[in-house]
Amino acid sequence: MNNKKLIFKTIDFIRELHKKPSGSIPLHAPVFIGKEREYLNECIDSTFVSSVGKYVDKFEDMICEFTGAKRAIATVNGTSALHIALKISGIKANDEVLTQPLTFIATANAISYTGAHPIFIDVDCDTLGLSPKSLEHWLNENSVYKDGKSFNLKTGNHISTCVPMHTFGFPCRIEEIVSVCSERGINVIEDAAESLGSFVGRKHTGLFGKLGILSFNGNKIVTTGGGGMIITDDNELADLAKHITTTAKVPHLWEYRHDMIGYNYRMPNINAALGCAQMESMCEFLKAKRLIAERYFEYFKHINEIRFIKEPSGTRANYWLNTIILEDKNERDVFLKMTNENKVNTRPIWTLMNQLEMYKNNQCGELTNSNWLEKRILNLPSGVNL
Numbered sequence: 224m225n226n227k228k229l230i231f232k233t234i235d236f237i238r239e240l241h242k243k244p245s246g247s248i249p250l251h252a253p254v255f256i257g258k259e260r261e262y263l264n265e266c267i268d269s270t271f272v273s274s275v276g277k278y279v280d281k282f283e284d285m286i287c288e289f290t291g292a293k294r295a296i297a298t299v300n301g302t303s304a305l306h307i308a309l310k311i312s313g314i315k316a317n318d319e320v321l322t323q324p325l326t327f328i329a330t331a332n333a334i335s336y337t338g339a340h341p342i343f344i345d346v347d348c349d350t351l352g353l354s355p356k357s358l359e360h361w362l363n364e365n366s367v368y369k370d371g372k373s374f375n376l377k378t379g380n381h382i383s384t385c386v387p388m389h390t391f392g393f394p395c396r397i398e399e400i401v402s403v404c405s406e407r408g409i410n411v412i413e414d415a416a417e418s419l420g421s422f423v424g425r426k427h428t429g430l431f432g433k434l435g436i437l438s439f440n441g442n443k444i445v446t447t448g449g450g451g452m453i454i455t456d457d458n459e460l461a462d463l464a465k466h467i468t469t470t471a472k473v474p475h476l477w478e479y480r481h482d483m484i485g486y487n488y489r490m491p492n493i494n495a496a497l498g499c500a501q502m503e504s505m506c507e508f509l510k511a512k513r514l515i516a517e518r519y520f521e522y523f524k525h526i527n528e529i530r531f532i533k534e535p536s537g538t539r540a541n542y543w544l545n546t547i548i549l550e551d552k553n554e555r556d557v558f559l560k561m562t563n564e565n566k567v568n569t570r571p572i573w574t575l576m577n578q579l580e581m582y583k584n585n586q587c588g589e590l591t592n593s594n595w596l597e598k599r600i601l602n603l604p605s606g607v608n609l
């Protein structure tokens with residue numbers, strides 16, 4: 224099919240799918256159909272709008288119940304959640320951390336906040352997440368295992384941690400990644416910022432490693448305005464996470480005493496109130512997103528030039544952002560230009576971390592898949608219409 228004709232046909236399809244014959248269609252807008260206003264008003268009436276209040280605990284309980292995590296600690300955003308998860312996992316300055324180059328900047332930045340250095344390892348083309356094969360291959364070639372720890376042959380530094388990310392809500396091969404890492408004494412901290420509602424088997428993403436994190440930024444599947452969450456089954460780490468994100472204040476009715484350098488990272492009550500109302504709609508959101516993904520899949524099934532990404536087998540994805548792969552960069556860029564000029568907001572994937580100024584000298588594995596995908600990926604409008 225002629226390229227331009229195909230893109231116009233796709234724009235028509237997207238407008239029909241999102242029931243928007245004209246005007247702009249955002250990539251992903253938040254939806255408030257529940258008790259958001261009621262809970263927010265309650266916060267204001269009670270004056271508990273800040274770091275103390277019933278909604279923070281309630282929101283944490285709702286996330287535990289939904290994900291099956293034993294513990295959840297709410298933070299101001301996903302980046303701070305990842306920063307603290309890494310910090311309390313035992314990471315030290317100058318450690319090295321294995322992660323994917325195909326991720327949002329927060330992953331690499333949170334690693335850097337701890338004084339550690341990211342090393343970029345390739346992703347799989349079907350999951351868009353860290354590839355256990357590439358990881359194992361890189362470790363075999365570049366590390367040595369000694370006294371229960373892995374060390375970088377080139378720098379001599381401790382490779383303490385691995386941070387896989389579930390891209391756009393598609394679960395990566397997390398069980399294999401955990402197995403490769405546990406054989407080498409490497410902690411896994413999961414960046415599940417995009418995958419609330421995504422499961423591998425019956426287990427929620429973010430619960431396979433030592434700790435996991437979620438994000439509730441405005442464009443995520445559920446929003447608190449800004450917000451994040453650390454999830455874990457480890458009670459001791461959960462207690463430490465709570466302590467360190469609340470300025471490490473020793474509990475007392477009136478005294479101000481702090482027993483370590485803590486952070487003011489606690490999620491405010493007013494944000495948690497929004498989160499509680501949003502979580503009450505979560506199952507509806509997931510159902511609606513699955514329907515949209517099915518419609519996209521049916522549409523693209525008949526178009527040879529475009530591949531629609533489906534949830535990897537054995538997993539259940541939240542279909543946060545629907546994703547297609549075009550034939551080459553040129554095709555992708557024409558698609559981007561024409562859709563956006565017609566007010567249908569599509570987006571390319573992030574520039575690879577190893578191509579950014581701050582990370583361009585970091586060590587990398589072979590990045591064949593990441594380089595290939597970065598030129599071809601396009602995200603389609605994925606918001607739900609309820």
Ligand SMILES: *Cc1c(COP(=O)(O)O)cnc(C)c1O
Pocket residue numbers: 300301302303326327329330388414416417438439440450451
């Ligand atoms: C959204 C996101 C985060 C956290 O972002 P915040 O905006 O700080 O909540 C972290 N990692 C990834 C991959 C993300 O998409």
